Amino acid sequence: MKYDVIIGLEIHAELKTKSKMFCRCNNNAENAKPNEHTCPICMAHPGTLPIPNKKAIEWTILTGLTLNCKVNKLSKFDRKNYFYPDIPKGYQISQYDLPLVHDGHLKINGYDIAITRIHLEEDTGKNTHPSGKSYSLIDFNRAGTPLMELVTEPVIPDAKTAKKFCQTYQQVLRYLNISDADMEKGHMRCEANVSVQEKGKWKYEGNCEIKAIGDYKLNSKVEVKNINSFKALEKSIIYEIKRQSTAIDDREEIIQETRGWDENKQKTVSQRKKESSADYRYFPEPDIPPLNISDDLIKKISINLTEMPWTKKARFIKQFNMSEESAELLVSDKKLANYTEHVISELRAWIDSTDDNWERQKRKLTKAASNWLTGELFKHLKENNQTIKDIKISPENFAELVTLVYQDKINSSAGQEIFKIMYEKGGDPTNIMQDLGLEQMDNNDELEKIIKEIIDKNPKQAEEYKNGKVALIQFFVGQTMAKTRGKANPKKVVEILKNLLK
Ligand SMILES: [Zn+2]
Incomplete structure (x- = not known):
């Protein structure tokens, strides 16, 4: 590669607060009829006043604290002016120069990815264009949903790291229980800014600013949108790197623009020229006074900080003798991680009743348990298209089954047979073993x-x-x-x- 790749990310996440960002409308419109969850405030009728959602502000600060950000003690909302049918106001309430939090970082694949800011804004409605019809439809249920936007510095060196960043951020949002962060459902939307520069012809200056060396002319960056899965994010970035590198090889100029990922064609297509912030004529939102974030509030929010997946992973490896891969899989979902810990804590009960030398057996047994969790459990969850929420096997019974195999009371194929029955109907493995006569002959x-x-x-x-x-x-x-x-x-x-x- 004769080019350096420079990627920055913008990630929007819908917060699952009870009410919308600036009004009391129900924020959960999953099964609602179009425009059922609307009111004069989110429809921007004249004379109405927006009132910020305190929970959304607290959750944004919580996310910031989790990602090592600094909190702006004085923050404010601003108007971002643009006209589009899905924003009833003719502007979006967002945050411009004083976001709630700023200057954080998150470690991904060994890189410390700098986070520029996380701010709060409101989501837009949804346009649909029925095919063959001469009209469009607008549903404003989503208009006014709290939308948290994270922006990274342009410091991500490859598509894989960008994808991993988004996946880890999704885990963070789910661990904090503030967003479902489902990309397919649009709860989480990732956009990537991609540029390629000749090696040795540019450098970072000050706060991750990209500067040309000598008379080199920097290539423009391109923003990629319409990405609805992690896979699409990775593929669209790889596509852009190739497209831009080839264009530069051919001495073509890269145009600063927004491109959309076309899943059918597996390529990015030009959508529009990128606006600059001047085009939005930002100004302070006159209907909402500036926010003073007190130390007491920050302290109160800090109480809700929880152990993050990367810390949990390190602990699983150390405490439970797990492989890196197993630990990574088992912390990918907070409920699964809790289930794992519960199973492992139950193992001790099964060993204690038969063998007091727990310390001697602990490492082998927790290893066996993690193999059953990442092996048989994952296999069944995948086959049945289920998640850990759906599991019928109690952690006690799971631990008991692992111990039965470990102690050679049944062989592993009998273990799998019992597991299948437990997965479908629940139940006690020892009873199932006896009912089916699967007990290993030990005499x-x-x-x-x-x-x-x-x-x-x-x-x-x-x-x-x-x-x-x-x-x-x-x-x-x-x-x-x-x-x-x-x-x-x-x-x-x-x-x-x-x-x-x-
Ligand atoms: Zn409303």
């Missing part, structure tokens, strides 16, 4: 009797084994497993066979 005398019979019936193979054809042990193991219908403990079978065939 040495009984096993020895069966194995002796098998050896007597196969004298030729026994002779060959004794003469050095040791691979034949598998033949006898197979015969024993068939005879016991898979219930024999394979380790014990081998042990007894070796002894009898000496």
